[in-house]
Amino acid sequence: MNTEEITQLNEQHVINTYGQRKLALVRGEGARVWDAEGREYLDFFAGIAVCNLGHCHPTVTEAICRQAQTLVHISNLYYIEPQVKLAALLSHHSFADKWFFCNSGTEANEAAIKLARRYWSVKGTPKPEIITAEHSFHGRTLGALSATGQPKYHQGFEPLLPDMKYVPYNDLQALEAAITDRTGMVLLEPIQGEGGVRVPDPGYLAGVRNLCTEKNVLLAFDEVQAGLGRTGKLFAQEHEQVTPDIMTLAKGLGNGVPIGALGCTNAVAEGFAPGAHACTFGGNPLSAAAALATMEVLTSPGFIEAAAETGAYFLGMLAAVAGDHAAIRQVRGRGLMLGVEFDRPVAPLIEALLDAGIICGPAGPNVLRFLPPLIVEKPAVDCVIAALEACLEELGW
Numbered sequence: 001m002n003t004e005e006i007t008q009l010n011e012q013h014v015i016n017t018y019g020q021r022k023l024a025l026v027r028g029e030g031a032r033v034w035d036a037e038g039r040e041y042l043d044f045f046a047g048i049a050v051c052n053l054g055h056c057h058p059t060v061t062e063a064i065c066r067q068a069q070t071l072v073h074i075s076n077l078y079y080i081e082p083q084v085k086l087a088a089l090l091s092h093h094s095f096a097d098k099w100f101f102c103n104s105g106t107e108a109n110e111a112a113i114k115l116a117r118r119y120w121s122v123k124g125t126p127k128p129e130i131i132t133a134e135h136s137f138h139g140r141t142l143g144a145l146s147a148t149g150q151p152k153y154h155q156g157f158e159p160l161l162p163d164m165k166y167v168p169y170n171d172l173q174a175l176e177a178a179i180t181d182r183t184g185m186v187l188l189e190p191i192q193g194e195g196g197v198r199v200p201d202p203g204y205l206a207g208v209r210n211l212c213t214e215k216n217v218l219l220a221f222d223e224v225q226a227g228l229g230r231t232g233k234l235f236a237q238e239h240e241q242v243t244p245d246i247m248t249l250a251k252g253l254g255n256g257v258p259i260g261a262l263g264c265t266n267a268v269a270e271g272f273a274p275g276a277h278a279c280t281f282g283g284n285p286l287s288a289a290a291a292l293a294t295m296e297v298l299t300s301p302g303f304i305e306a307a308a309e310t311g312a313y314f315l316g317m318l319a320a321v322a323g324d325h326a327a328i329r330q331v332r333g334r335g336l337m338l339g340v341e342f343d344r345p346v347a348p349l350i351e352a353l354l355d356a357g358i359i360c361g362p363a364g365p366n367v368l369r370f371l372p373p374l375i376v377e378k379p380a381v382d383c384v385i386a387a388l389e390a391c392l393e394e395l396g397w
């Protein structure tokens, strides 16, 4: 099919919740993708931080093919070999003792909300209140949406879940003031993604950890976007050496095969018991095999370190561009999760970059966000920087 034909069918039969561009990408390899007419693009968004190993990584593709010929699905009523291997590997590389698997980031956060509530309820001290941050993003199902501190996503869906409170991000005093004896969990992104690529000040996450321990509140980190090598560490919490009680993963976990996960300590896992929570597809053989292969590549020696180095190089190049353009307010981020804040909406710039063959995206109206596959190398970064400079020139910014 050509782009015109795909566009027509999409407009007739797909509910318009995305407001897509008229572009159909039909093939990918590494950091490159091709549209229906065969035009090549450099993908610096990786399907929204999903294809961290690049498109069609051979190790993952081989694992998917092998598993598809062996067993695709069997349900969680029985043990699943790739799932238990994945859980053990995730535990080996994190604070978490135990895992629950689902299909997406919102489901992982939904599980975190339910786990926290049930944990305190089972203990006989119900503490239903959950505190999250302004500008946060935790997903679109009603619980995770209620946890999301952005009113624009709430409009039209009220009433939301009760007992949700939002505090300014990166403000320890505000959090301390908000915690009451009804607070059961604080849920935060260790680096905010969707809300503008916001990196907290050093010490903030450690301060949050201390506060939660002191006040007997569970701490959950949403690592759905920042996790899995994206920020130059396997998990973004490692930058501050802070461990939560619960963490959620999704996006990059299966390198494109849908899978989400919640990890927690043994103590917190006691909040769930057989029948308390479930997911038909969660961690099924196919998605778990893809995630296991992804994790093996991600944790291979030097892989994430190389991505961190490319990220530092990219950040430096972006900072140099910022020096020449007053329209750029700030360049920020960690590893290969980078944002460029402008003094104006970035939509026209994203369009211009796309015309130049570069795929990236926004993080709120004024922030340009780059989330390239972690396998990108300096020449690809140079190519994006050159295109960015040309587009800024063309727009007169």
Ligand SMILES: *Cc1c(COP(=O)(O)O)cnc(C)c1O
Pocket: 103, 104, 105, 106, 107, 109, 137, 138, 139, 140, 189, 193, 194, 222, 223, 224, 225, 226, 250, 251
């Ligand atoms: C994308 C995202 C989610 C939601 O993930 P879905 O898989 O789209 O449900 C949750 N939290 C963060 C931090 C995200 O970036």
